[in-house]
Amino acid sequence: MLDSTFFIEKGIIILVVFAVTMIFAMYSTWAERKVAAFLQDRVGPNRAGFGGLLQPLADGLKLFSKEEFFPNTPNKFLFIVGPAIAMSTALMTSAVLPWGDKLVIFGKEVILQATDIDVALLYVFGVISVGVYGIMIGGWASNNKFSLMGAVRASSQMISYEVAMGLSIIALLMMTGTLSLKEISMQQSEWRWNVLYQPVSFLIFLICAFAETNRTPFDLAECESELIGGYHTEYSSMKMGFYLFAEYANMFISSAILSILFFGGYNYPGMQWMTENVGVNAANVLGIIALLVKICCFIFFYMWVRWTIPRFRYDQLMNLGWRILIPLAIINIMITGVCILAFK
Amino acid sequence: MSTSIQNISLSGRKKEVSNKEMTFWESLYLVAIVKGLMITIKHFFRKKVTIHYPEQTREMSPVYRGRHMLKRDEQGRENCTACGLCALSCPAEAITMKAAERKKGEEHLYREEKYAEIYEINMLRCIFCGLCEEACPKDAIYLTVSKELVPANYDREDFIFGKDKLVMPLEMAIANSKSVN
Numbered sequence: 017m018l019d020s021t022f023f024i025e026k027g028i029i030i031l032v033v034f035a036v037t038m039i040f041a042m043y044s045t046w047a048e049r050k051v052a053a054f055l056q057d058r059v060g061p062n063r064a065g066f067g068g069l070l071q072p073l074a075d076g077l078k079l080f081s082k083e084e085f086f087p088n089t090p091n092k093f094l095f096i097v098g099p100a101i102a103m104s105t106a107l108m109t110s111a112v113l114p115w116g117d118k119l120v121i122f123g124k125e126v127i128l129q130a131t132d133i134d135v136a137l138l139y140v141f142g143v144i145s146v147g148v149y150g151i152m153i154g155g156w157a158s159n160n161k162f163s164l165m166g167a168v169r170a171s172s173q174m175i176s177y178e179v180a181m182g183l184s185i186i187a188l189l190m191m192t193g194t195l196s197l198k199e200i201s202m203q204q205s206e207w208r209w210n211v212l213y214q215p216v217s218f219l220i221f222l223i224c225a226f227a228e229t230n231r232t233p234f235d236l237a238e239c240e241s242e243l244i245g246g247y248h249t250e251y252s253s254m255k256m257g258f259y260l261f262a263e264y265a266n267m268f269i270s271s272a273i274l275s276i277l278f279f280g281g282y283n284y285p286g287m288q289w290m291t292e293n294v295g296v297n298a299a300n301v302l303g304i305i306a307l308l309v310k311i312c313c314f315i316f317f318y319m320w321v322r323w324t325i326p327r328f329r330y331d332q333l334m335n336l337g338w339r340i341l342i343p344l345a346i347i348n349i350m351i352t353g354v355c356i357l358a359f360k
Numbered sequence: 361m362s363t364s365i366q367n368i369s370l371s372g373r374k375k376e377v378s379n380k381e382m383t384f385w386e387s388l389y390l391v392a393i394v395k396g397l398m399i400t401i402k403h404f405f406r407k408k409v410t411i412h413y414p415e416q417t418r419e420m421s422p423v424y425r426g427r428h429m430l431k432r433d434e435q436g437r438e439n440c441t442a443c444g445l446c447a448l449s450c451p452a453e454a455i456t457m458k459a460a461e462r463k464k465g466e467e468h469l470y471r472e473e474k475y476a477e478i479y480e481i482n483m484l485r486c487i488f489c490g491l492c493e494e495a496c497p498k499d500a501i502y503l504t505v506s507k508e509l510v511p512a513n514y515d516r517e518d519f520i521f522g523k524d525k526l527v528m529p530l531e532m533a534i535a536n537s538k539s540v541n
Contacts, residue, residue, distance in 0.1 A: 055400045059410040324400045325393060 021124070030111070030130045037110045041264040042072040044315060048264075051319040079257035087250045089159035098154025099251065099258035105147040106265035112136035113272050114198040115307060116282045116300040128282075128300065129198060136197040137189075140273060141182060144228060147266070148174045151237060154259065155247035166246030169330065170237030174228055176337040181224035183345035187217045187352040188277060197273075201281030206288060211278040216348045218278045220341050225270040227337070230263060232322040236330060271314035275307060282307040425488045425503040427510045428481055430526045432533035433471055439500035442476035446492035446501055454485035455492060472498075479526060483510045483519040 046061065046068060053060030061068030089095055116128035133139060148171045155167020188210055192200050204210060211218045227234040238246035248259045275281060282303035290299035328336070385391060411418050420426070431439050442459035460477035462470045469475075492501050505528070513519060 051404075054404045054408075057403055057406055057409050059408050059412070062412075320397060320400060324396045 025126055026130060029126075029128070033110050033113070033115070033130055034107065037107055037265055037268055040268040040311070040315075041106075041261055042076075044264040044267060045075065045260075046071050047315065048319050048322075051316065052323055055320070055323045076257070079254045082253040084255070085250075085252040087159055089157055089250075091157035091159070094153050094157035095250075096255070098150050098157060099255045099262070100150075101153065102147060102150030102262040103258045103265070105143050105150060106262040106269065108143050109140050109269045110272070112139055112197055113269075113276065114201050114281060116303040117202070118296065119300055120296050128304065132196065132198045135195045137185065137195045137200075137277075140197075140269075141178070144266075145175075145178055147262070150259075150262070151247050154251070158247070158250035160250050162243045162245075163247050163249045166237055166239070166243045166249070169243075170230060170247055173234060173236055173333060173337075174230075176334065177224045177227035177234075177341075180220055180337055180341035180345055181228065183342060183349065184217045184220035184224065185277075187345070187348045188214050190349070190352050190356060197276050197281075201276055201283065204280040205283045207280075207285060209278065209280045209283075214278070214348075214352070216344065217352075218274075220345050220348070221277070222274065223336075223341065225274060226318070226321070227333075229266040229270050229318075231267065231318055233325040233328050234333060235327060236333060239327070267315060267318055268311065271311045271318070272307070274314050275310035279310050420507045423504055424507060425490050426506050426508045427483070427503070427521070428486075428492070428526055429502050429505045429528050430476075430479065430500055430523070431502060431505065432528045432530070434533070434537040435468070436530055436533045436537070437467075437469060437471040438475060438527060439471055439498045440476045440479065441472045441474045441498055441500075442479070443474075443497065445495040445497060449491045449495035450486075451489060451491065452485045452487050454482045454487075456480050456482075476523070479523050481521050481526065483521055484516065 049071070050060040050068070052058075061071040064070040064074045086092060086095065111130045112133060114129040114132070118128060119126045151174075152167050152171045155163045155165075155170070158164070188200075189195065191210070191213060192203055194200060194203075200210075226232075230237045236246075238248065243249070248256055251259060282300070284303060284306035287299055287303060290302060433439055442457050444457065444459075447453075447455040447457060456478075457476045457480070458478040459474050462473050462475055488503060490503055493503055510519070510521075
């Protein structure tokens with residue numbers, strides 16, 4: 017099994033997944049500006065390249081060439097480690113995402129997933145919760161009261177919403193009976209999408225995903241009116257860029273997980289028919305495209321919500337997390353349990 | 361008939377404030393959020409109001425004060441006689457000039473015996489009040505003719521506009537004289 021082709025195959029998949037994540041994160045920044053502009057009757061970036069398509073490159077160039085500023089902090093090492101943790105955790109999650117079933121290349125079956133571990137979902141949750149450290153360390157090492165307060169707010173928010181997120185998933189897991197994302201995707205073939213069976217679980221997960229990625233209406237981590245900028249007040253140049261980039265990478269990953277868990281992943285109506293009549297490869301390439309389209313829809317939804325709903329107040333945020341979403345998730349678990357017992 | 365002062369509404373738009381409790385569905389906010397999303401998505405497809413500035417310029421009002429223009433008469437001669445009244449009336453002291461005497465053979469260039477050899481306006485100082493325009497006895501300086509903004513620049517020196525930028529282009533004077541006749 018462990019021959020050289022295995023390593024080459026997995027290496028290529030990892031590189032492609034990495035590149036796709038990066039490109040999506042890059043163009044999310046462009047898309048965010050464009051969507052924001054369109055929702056406000058403006059045009060948006062249109063100078064760099066056609067329709068402003070070179071804007072992310074220009075932004076990157078600018079961030080790399082800007083002056084690097086270090087605050088007078090005793091924790092200079094942690095100050096650098098903060099954005100690195102945020103960025104690497106954002107990119108690590110994509111390793112377990114199933115992009116498709118399989119391709120047949122030169123008579124060899126290639127599984128379209130970097131690694132298919134049985135506890136993929138737990139791995140995702142574990143890595144995401146490490147992301148809190150990136151923000152917390154960054155805010156702490158800045159040696160700035162406002163950054164620290166922003167970091168405390170962000171981390172308490174992310175930790176409280178992780179509880180509700182984990183609970184909302186349990187109802188889904190009781191139904192699917194597995195933690196493997198590949199397995200969950202396969203169970204949803206031909207319109208057996210989980211969102212149809214677990215709408216409440218989906219709603220809770222969606223709200224928590226917004227909070228986990230620090231997106232509006234839960235972007236209390238960055239609030240220019242109260243905390244100057246939040247946990248990244250002291251950051252400049254590409255270290256700042258990494259924090260923002262990590263947010264967009266997280267947005268891509270959470271959109272992918274939402275589509276895989278609730279919207280059938282790479283499945284699309286008629287996939288069975290395609291596999292039998294046209295071929296495995298064509299069916300699966302279409303599957304990858306279907307997954308990417310679902311992801312794009314979710315990313316657009318993130319942006320759409322961002323420019324519609326105002327930011328929460330902090331006590332409202334905590335109230336929603338602890339006193340509404342967590343009980344709701346527990347009730348959902350109980351109802352699911354009863355239903356499973358009743359229909360078995 | 362006596363109404364208490366609380367019930368009088370002169371504008372007719374007075375509304376009673378109510379603090380009634382939200383119903384269950386209202387307190388979920390989900391309906392309100394979906395309504396809001398519908399409103400924003402409508403704007404996604406609406407016509408954009410942006411004017412792409414350097415390529416498109418907006419229609420200015422007839423009295424819009426933009427960059428100055430030193431006018432020529434219908435024979436293409438400069439009106440300005442360098443009397444200095446504009447500089448005197450300028451509250452920001454943006455205008456400086458140096459006068460010179462018209463020589464023989466220059467009658468087609470300048471309308472009167474005296475003309476401005478150097479005429480400079482510092483556009484960083486100018487407040488576009490239009491007092492120079494009002495003070496001018498020779499109808500020479502106008503802010504309302506060019507309908508142009510002062511363009512952005514990188515150097516402070518580039519904002520000092522000399523006669524090369526201020527004097528009305530000859531083609532424009534020719535076109536004006538044709539429209540008069």
